[in-house]
Amino acid sequence: MPLVVQKYGGTSVGDADRIRNVARRVVATLEAGNQVAVVVSAMSGETNQLVALAREVGGEAPSAREYDVLVSTGEQKTIALLSMAIHQLGHEARSFTGAQMGMLTDGDHSRARIQSIDTEALRRVLERGEVAVIAGFQGTDEEGNITTLGRGGSDTSAMAVACALEADVCEIYTDVDGVFTTDPNVVAGAHKLERVSYEEMLELASLGAKVLQIRSVKFAMHYGIPIHVRSSFHDGEGTWVVREEDVMERLVVSGVTYNRNEAKVRVLGVKDSPGVAATLFGPLSASGIVVDMIVQNLSQDGTTDMTFTVPRDQYAQALALMEEKAPAVGALRVEGDQDIAKVSVVGLGMKDHAGVAARMFEVLAAEGINIQLITTSEIKISVVIEEKYAELAVRALHSAFVEQGAAEPQAET
């Protein structure tokens, strides 16, 4: 009998009606002849309320251990309510907290990593034809302390459960129809992808597509569990995330993403000698600043310019740190710019299809958009441009690669 793991986010279980709706969907899957394990988040708004309470009572840095004890109550509420709703539809269901399902993690509170899952109790319930209703986001460490996986951790929980149970599919229910070629709010021609590879999904997620947590995609990729990202509001197919060899049509470009939440820092006239990068990036890392792109150019006079991007809310801190460290690397000065956007094209087909970068630069040039930085990977090209051109760039690239370009790879490969 096929085993389906379903994950419902906070919006899908946001109130009593929606919980009943999820119960109906779970029961339909069960009645279609599947074993069903369901992983749920806290009801939307709940976690924010709990976090606000923690701040109010525990100050800016409440105890990490107690913070996890507090916020884990959110998912515990949902599992009890969803189990009740399933009972109301005449089926058996049994809830599992992180501790009860043997979700063992390390002791790194609020961002714990899953170490193992004891699937025995889950399997017993599933084999009796009951629904296992599992609290996402939480586990316990070896000493029995409650831990949480960090925000969005319910995706990771679902994927870990799917892998441990060797599920046939992990369905991620969300408030969109699937993974889109780009943001439909920006480009009218954006359309849902039927299939993407894990690798493409990783690039799309990390670039801001926000449908799936990166960690959960890595899990599924490692164990080869197919993911089905679909809408919790209707029964239509969503997007399947599968192994590269299972993606039938290898699109040159499967998606165009953008991120306007970064800022750029440039350190000019740095001595070109060993250890310079470490001197600059060591302190950034120590301060918890997440550096995204890094570009270094050698100039003619033997000095170099070091440019990188950081999340906009860490920009001021990064700039101050660089100004402090600049003298140590002989830098002339430090510049920064917040009015930037990063635009990327992602596609498996790039691997064996030259000319994508050149085409991308042409398209942007035709719109009069200047490129400030460029980075590339095997299946992605990203550029930094002036922020005000973000939508224009996305529309132009989507039009060139996705709307017109869909037929091209077949012609050229």
Added chain:
Amino acid sequence: MPLVVQKYGGTSVGDADRIRNVARRVVATLEAGNQVAVVVSAMSGETNQLVALAREVGGEAPSAREYDVLVSTGEQKTIALLSMAIHQLGHEARSFTGAQMGMLTDGDHSRARIQSIDTEALRRVLERGEVAVIAGFQGTDEEGNITTLGRGGSDTSAMAVACALEADVCEIYTDVDGVFTTDPNVVAGAHKLERVSYEEMLELASLGAKVLQIRSVKFAMHYGIPIHVRSSFHDGEGTWVVREEDVMERLVVSGVTYNRNEAKVRVLGVKDSPGVAATLFGPLSASGIVVDMIVQNLSQDGTTDMTFTVPRDQYAQALALMEEKAPAVGALRVEGDQDIAKVSVVGLGMKDHAGVAARMFEVLAAEGINIQLITTSEIKISVVIEEKYAELAVRALHSAFVEQGAAEPQAET
């Protein structure tokens, strides 16, 4: 080093400010040189919200197992927040859910009985000078299912923890100053008792004093743990509940209580033969109707009248049942009356002080109050009267026995 167990109810931890207030009190007790274990309820209002959600999703009779999973989140929130608040005052604290503290119960969900407590983890924390912050009201059964002890169960949890740790005192913090001689809203001269025996407290609690759960008093009595009922709003002494031999001044009457939440049912002209009582009270018990007083009088013609009281909300059901069973015991007819009140005087000194009953009847007669039923125990006399005289009776009895009578026992003993 003395070990103090403190219990704070829902009102005492009702918001962030009150939780901080509790933290200050806990820390003061710690800094005075005690080991401190704190048992807390859910924030006031929280449990009602959760119960409403359960009804909305799970209908009238939601799964008992899942109900406990749901409502136990209330106390879990409080333990995390109180621990954070104690940290903010510079002390260490560690929260314990029912499962984490090894509170083993039977599997009778929503009214589980405590079987044992594994005190090892608690003792380790206390011996390090940290505060153990314990979720009241909850435990786990042998299979790891979450259970709850029923409403008011936090008192029972506190007392069970105090007994298991052999605490020097169990302090119950509440929104009143202690146990009063009678309801201060009815009698201006009501005053706080300094000490009462467990036995008196049991009678006072069961008669509606509502300060302490009966089960928790029984626990403390069995293990001989002193209880200190006191206000969470100031530092003044409250009422100590102790062993009979530790009550220095054995008052003839320590308190006057009343209950207007009962109704009276009378079955007239019953055959006076074996098995009659069983025929009448068996069906009541089977229907979950809690009978309080039972009085039977033999009349001259060999028949008898059977009168009893039940909670007012079970009155209609009880009356209907009696009308159904009346023919089987040859009864002439069934009567009922909801407009009654039960008034009781309670006191250890009654044991060796005759004449309390006679005096009580005199006092009531002097006010023109007719007595409908009388029952007595070693340390309590209860009468049923017409409801409209309830306050008058309480005032008269309090005046005669508590205000004027305080000196009497010494004179007569």
